Amino acid sequence: MSGVQQLEVPEHDAGQRLDRWFKRLFPHVPHGKVEKLMRTGQLRVDGKRAKGNLRIEAGQIVRIPPLPDPSEVKREASERDQDRLSRLVIYEDDELIAIDKPSGLAVQGGSKTTEHIDGMLPDGYRLVHRLDRDTSGVLLIAKSAAAAKWAGRAFQSRRAEKVYWGVTNGVPRPLSGEIAGYMAKGELDNRFGNIHMGKEVMMAVRHGTKDSKYARTLYEVVATAGAKAAFVAMMPMTGRTHQLRLHMQILGAPLAGDPKYMTDRPLPGGLDKRLHLHARSLTIPREGRDPVSITAPMPSHMKGAFKLFGFSESEAKVDWDALR
Structure with a gap:
């Protein structure tokens, strides 16, 4: 632990924000720690408390409290x-x-x-x-x-098999099968009101579109809650950014809580606003050894959705081979 230091701001550092100046001199100190030092008055400028956005001036004296060794x-x-x-x-x-x-x-x-x-x-x-x-x-x-x-x-090589579970806002149509096509980066529009223009998303595009990539997903609606929501199992056959999120939106029922791939249909009441997409299981083959099969328990916000809609984890018995 170092002792207290009194550092004079040199001419060439004048005009910098206090927090950024401090971080440049002491990069090992976490940002949260820097905020606490200022909030508690341990980090001072000319003997006075200071905030991180203070523009320091040449000749000012900054009190540096004892700091841990890097x-x-x-x-x-x-x-x-x-x-x-x-x-x-x-x-x-x-x-x-x-x-x-x-x-x-x-x-x-x-x-x-x-x-x-x-x-x-x-x-x-x-x-x-x-x-x-x-x-x-x-x-x-x-x-x-x-x-x-x-x-x-x-x-x-697509030999690793991934299964995702999701809760959708609405019910995908048709109820099972595959969805495939090309996708590329684009920007959100303002159709649904509170979306910021220019936010990057993936979009369905025609074959041949610049920088587009082919994406294919197998899926099955395991259970529904009327027309309000569905429990959907998904197996991506390709690994594209936001693939499952875009594909559920294209099927008319985006994943509940998705801030980018949305619908004008209100989110059912009682749902947590977090994204309802869970990488449920992974099976990966190994040469000369048994394949590795791993399952992750459901997160609390999705357990809450299952309870709300009456879905059961035991219902998810999908014949993926039949969908290939």
């Missing part, structure tokens, strides 16, 4: 991440780990994403595939580059 912060974060990951593990062997990823936790980082699964992994561990931030369920992680390579090939 190695301590890294070790604490690593231990915290590994503890959190260990509580999510639903399968492990000498090559693979599978976790039950919660809804709302990103798999990889981005410009505004600092907490994500990829950043929690121990050295040498690698993601085998991806899930959307708001999708829960089975996420596979390889313990080595060699394991990531063969497992990745199983996904690329």
